[in-house]
Amino acid sequence: MTTSSSDFSKALSVGRPPNIQRLFPNSKALLVSGKFIDLGMIKKANAICMAANGRNTFVIRGALRAAQRANSALIIEIARSEGGAGAYCATNYWNMARIVDAVCNELGITVPVAVHADHYGIKSKDDIPQAKIEIPTLFEAGLTSIAVDASHLPDDQNLLTNLELKPLIPDWAGLETEIGEIKGKEGLSTKDEALFLIQGLNANGIFPNWIALNNGSVHGLEASGQGIQVDLTKEIHEALMPYNVSGAQHGTSGNSSHRLREIANETRTTKANVATALQMISWGLEVNDDGNAALDEDGNFIKIEGQGVSEAMWMQMVAYADEKGWKGGNYKKLNLPFETKLMGLPKEIRQRMEDRVESFVYNMLVNVFNAQDSADLTIESILEADGFDPGPKARRIEDPQEWTPEKIAQRAALLETNEGPEGDFDD
Structure with missing residues (x-):
């Protein structure tokens, strides 16, 4: 499939949200x-959109090139x-x-792209005042989607934080919520926790696009072999079906292509980081x-x-990391001090960095996530909406009177949970 130029032009004229229109009035990028x-x-069915964390320019460029080649919609995000x-x-x-x-304009990218604030983390009530100042600035800067991650808090406070921050998020924006602080095999999410959060949001007229679970995922380098729990994910997604929320899969690095295909085929996941x-x-x-960097002896x-x-x-990068005492996953901290140094490398080296990302992302989109040609279906949804907001996927089916702050606290006290260790697991 290939979207016609007239359909693309129509989608470009009506599908870009107000902040994008204001910031980029002459752009041909379909953000x-x-x-x-x-x-x-959802239209493609059993398909997942990659949410590529754009830690450096080369990842962003390579991922966009791969999406164009696969005719796939794409999410570019940063936590x-x-x-x-x-x-x-x-x-x-x-x-x-x-x-x-x-x-997108430089490379002639015509597939739809969302720009996502991943893991906007709230780790304590003290983070909320700053969030109320900061979240509006993210949309002023052109983001089109956000994940409110208060999963570090107890279940009642997670829900109440989502309720408190939602008025700061435009109604047209994509919304992700989360349970179960991500920590691999420790503290796996439960069906009760997922229902509690989504039902409480539903009662208050909030209908997130995605819920992220702790289903065995981790961030960074995975060596345990535990991996994503497909059956648990399927069980929770089936319980949430009346609320029409999709799954967001975190921590894909460290999981085999076979397991990720199972997530695509057997669950309601539409986003994978x-x-x-x-x-x-x-x-x-x-x-x-599995997406894990190999190690020598x-x-x-x-x-x-x-x-x-x-x-x-x-x-130079290794020497810098050694000087800082950075090992393993902490090599991520090299991104900031080395971005300009990498931008100053010869063109052929910058090109091969992009090429390698493009090859990996293309394979994931086509052979793992079944996302090829999802760009056309996404544009079709824009044309059906004839605007930048398709509206909510769900409707309110929960009674607001049963989800007051007092009753939320009472319900949370009765939840079946699987507590894991404390930690910093948000990227």
Whole structure:
């Protein structure tokens, strides 16, 4: 399938939300609400949109090229830890839309793209006042979708935080919510927790596009072999069917293509985050099928000669990490100090960094996530809506009187939960 030029022009004229129209009035980039990406994947059926964490420019460019080649919708995202006020990446909440728009126009990208604030983390009540100031600025800067992640809090406070922050998020924007602080095999989410959060939001007229679970996913490098729990995910998604919410899969690095295909085929997942793998691939490190960077006998990353960054640059990066005492997953902190150094590499090296990302993302989109040609279906949804907001997928079926703050606290006390250890697992 290929969208006609007239349909693309119509989608471009009506489908871009107000903030995108204001910031980029002459743009030919189809930056849209995350709502449309979700709808496009639902239309395709058993399809997942990659949400590529744009930790560096080369990941963003390679992922966009792959999506264009696969005729797939795409999400470019950054988490609060990666690109918030304390960013360790040069890409951040406030410049990401401008980068994505510029690259789309430069490369002639015509597939729909959402620009997502992933893991806007609320780790305590003290974070809420700053969130009320900061969240509006994200949409002023061009983001079109957000994940409110208060999953570090007790279940009642998670729900109440979502209720408190929703008025700051435009109605047209994509919305993701989360339960079960992500921590791999520890503290797996339960069906009761998921229903509690979604039912409480529903009673208050809030209908998120996605819910992220702790279904065995981790962030960064995965070595335990535990992996994503497909059956648990399926059970929770089936319980949530009356509320018409899709799944967002976090922590895909460290999980085999086979398991991710199962998530696509057997659950209601329409969004999957890929972060660490793309960073490592852009640098030229050896990565296995699970998206994990391979290690040598001494526990060091394996740089493939002639791929990714230059060998001299990689030596600089390793020396810098050694000086800082960074090992393993903490190599992510190299993104910020080295972005301009990488931008200053010769064109052929920058090109091979992008090429490697494109190859990996294309394979994931086509052979794992079944997302090929989802761009046409996403544009079809925009034309059906004849605007930038398709409206909610669900309707209110819960009684608001049963979900007052007092009753929320009472219900939360009765929940079956699976507590895991405390930690910092938000990227």
